[in-house]
Amino acid sequence: MSDLVVHHLGISQSERIVWLCEELELPYTLVRYDRDPATRMAPEAYRALHPIGIAPVVEVDGLMLAESGAIIDYLVMKRGGGRLTLAVDDPGFADWLFWFHFANGTVMPAAMMxxxxxxxxxxxxxxxxxxxRSTRADALAETHLAKATWFAGESFTTADIMMVFPLTTMRAFAPRDLAAFPNIRAYLARIGERPGYQRAMAACEPGFTPMLA
Ligand SMILES: N[C@@H](CCC(=O)N[C@@H](CS)C(=O)NCC(=O)O)C(=O)O
Structure with missing residues (x-):
């Protein structure tokens, strides 16, 4: 058992944390929970992990940590040596910040609306x-990805780990057609080629085909 335990709720944003661990090659223990079959919400055992009661939650360094972005920053800084982030003088710095925060600050709330x-x-x-706003966010991503391999430019970063969930698995809850967005679809194909993403999705959702198309 690793001293980093990732509690993953089925078909949820906690796939991001498993993916981060795989990309950083951090040792971790995965504990998977199915959603309550009646409500589709987190089961009691998941709710009991943290007062907010939603996924993701990780156990690390004697803490129970929640909130995707906070967990990602914590693990990258404390265990990942700052990898998958950009320095302030990197040309992709502003894009990295923008897309990292845009994912949960705007895209996810718009999908929830x-x-x-x-x-x-x-x-x-x-x-x-x-x-x-979901449509405008997709259009913005489409324009951006016409000139960028990853959301921050030439480097794969934590901005990608934040943005991929609303572009993929979130569509299981809030269907959106990406047919009109070839650059997003090409980007998602690149994501699907990453061994870290493949390992994470196989571990998180056995039998589920990642929603990359
Ligand atoms: N902003 C939070 C959102 C977390 C969130 O909404 N998690 C959903 C899964 S995608 C959840 O736990 N839903 C089950 C429930 O509310 O019972 C984060 O990124 O950590």
Whole structure:
């Protein structure tokens, strides 16, 4: 048993943390939880891990740590020697910061708005305006990826680890068609070629085909 334990909730953002560990080749122990079959939410055992009760949660250095971005920064800084980040004088620095934060700051909330709108049967007004941000975010990513191999430019970074979930597995909850976005689709094909991503998805979701197309 490693002293880094990643608690993964099935089909959830905690796939990011498993992927990070694989990319950094950090030793870790994976504990996987299925969603509650009735509610599709985290089961009691997952909720009990941390007061916020949502995925991801990791156990590390005597801490129970939650929140994707915080966990990623913590592991990169404490265990990864700063790999997958960029220095302030790197030409991709601003892009790395932007896409890392844009993923959970804007893209995920917009997708959640879309889910709420369809659950509540609201398809107009403020809800539509807010959820329409998903389309604008995809268009922004599409334009950006026309000239960038990875979100921060030439280097694969933690910005990719943050952005891939809303472009892939999140579409299981909030379907979006990426047909009109060839650069995003080409980017996702590159992601699918990464051995670290393949190992992470096989460990997180056995039998599930990653939503790369
Ligand atoms: N901003 C949080 C969001 C976490 C989150 O919403 N997790 C979802 C999975 S994608 C969850 O745990 N859902 C199950 C539940 O709420 O019971 C993060 O990135 O860590």
């Amino acid at each position: 879309g889910i709420m709108g369809s659950l509540l049967g609201i398809d107009g007004g403020l809800m539509a305006t807010l959820s329409e």
